[in-house]
Amino acid sequence: MKRIAVITMGVKLNNENGYTRFRFLSEFLVEKGYEVDLITSSFQHWAKEQRDIESISKEKYPFRLRFIEEPGYKKNIDLRRIYSHSVAAKNLKKMLNHDGAYDLIYCEIPPNDVALSAAEYAHEHDIPFVVDVNDLWPEAMQMVIDIPIVSHVLFYPLLRDAEKVYELCAGVIGTSDEYTDRPFTKNVRNIPKETVYVGNEISVFDEGVEANIQAIKKESGEFWVTYAGTIGTSYDIRTMVQAADELKKQGYMNIYFKILGGGPLKDELEEYAKTLLGNVEFTGYVPYDKMAAYLRKSDILINSFIKKAPQSIVNKIADYLAAGKPMINTCSSIEFRNKVARDGFGVNIEAEDKKLLVDAILEIFNDEEKQKQMGYSARKIAEEQFNRPNSYNKIVALIEDLIKKD
Structure with a gap:
């Protein structure tokens, strides 16, 4: 049985607020015959508090849950959030180095530095890496903090990390055509890509x-x-x-x-x-x-x-x-x-x-x-x-092709 890591910093687990995209994808891949680890943060983004991991661990999931330690933050756009993600990125690398024998790694971007940790690990160990583009950083942040020169300097590390992730990926999933095409603006590459709307059930x-x-x-x-x-x-x-x-x-x-x-x-x-x-x-x-x-x-x-x-x-x-x-x-x-x-x-x-x-x-x-x-x-x-049980088959097909090539 092929083993896949699905990495996201924002996912709704039982009785939490938040998005279900990556939980559904993890369950969907298990149904297709894969062994799946859903790797997410110890910090719950929507509640802005640490998760009760002991309580969550008592719940039953068809996939394995792994938690990246992250200190957390109070605001969506905040220097503490950037710091928090940097800590998470380092802890993700440690986690993968300890147990990262996957046949494919599937990771959302943003956060850009977390995605880069996953991409670099996959590259170092010759593992196919699929990036799921569901927002554009730093573009979204520059909308709020738009100061000539200052914003460019402040957000350059985010842009640099994004471009590195796009250079290292073996496949791209985007939640719109604009997001799907973003990794190719500076990197003309012949790799598979699909637009799959976030959708619902x-x-x-x-x-x-x-x-x-x-x-x-x-x-x-x-x-x-x-x-x-x-x-x-x-x-x-x-x-x-x-x-x-x-x-x-x-x-x-x-x-x-x-x-x-x-x-x-x-x-x-x-x-x-x-x-x-x-x-x-x-x-x-x-x-x-x-x-x-x-x-x-x-x-x-x-x-x-x-x-x-x-x-x-x-x-x-x-x-x-x-x-x-x-x-x-x-x-x-x-x-x-x-x-x-x-x-x-x-x-x-x-x-x-x-x-x-x-x-x-x-x-x-x-x-x-x-x-x-x-x-x-x-x-x-x-x-x-937009109906996930139909549309997410495109993600599975892209994953299957990359694993076969590998």
Whole structure:
């Protein structure tokens, strides 16, 4: 039985918050006949605290869990986070040197230095290394800390590590075409690559809807405009709050905005909303199954980003599409804007413009046929392109080919 290491610093284990991409992939590879070690951090990124590893170890998983010791940090963009990842990178190298007899290593990037430790170990021991690109560092950080010359110097080590990882990989998986192509911008290489959206398990989404839909109370005649995700610097929630205010002033008393999730700007924006007239509710963090029901009960979903946000096709898109509702997209990614227009599940507008957002909402609000057509297209694309039990077969095929070549 071939042995694979799946390395990620951010994964949801039982009863935690977070993303399930790498847990699903690990389980999926076990089902395909591989022996899998899921290697992750002792620090839980979303809770910003150390994991109770003893308690987690009592739970049953089809794969083996291994934990990299990491000191942790308090903020997503923080010098302590950079230090914490550097410690994790060194501890990962120690772990692999102690027990790293794998037939293939599969690792996410970022963090760039953690990925580099894995890539260098794989290169030194002639092990095929697959990089999973699901964000771009330092590009994303430079959006927040954009100081001429200073930012370039500050983030150069991240850029240097990323380029080294891309030089050493034997295969590339990206969560969008933009991310898949990133390793080849400075390294023209003939290695396998695939774009596999983060996706979801539509059956799990639908189970969440069925279990919670009756508990989500929506009065007759209410029209819900909903955002689900982090409330932070990349996400343009302020314009949503302003649009709610404007719609109320125009007499649309039945349009309600639901903001699902938490983040560093939640309290500030919630207080700001209270100073205006709009119908806005900040629900706080909502468990996945309940979130699914909220999305299904909504009428429009907002993929809301600021103009400078570097994100492409993010995690929430799979759930938005599975809900079968029209989407208003403010993300600047050309790839995703083209997809929205081509696949017909929503409309694109420029970010940070209250009038454009109000006009887009009213365009959909006043056209029931458009609502139905966009909702149908959304669900169809979710089933065809974002459903993990189907789409992740492309990852398995790439892994199989590299192991055979090795």
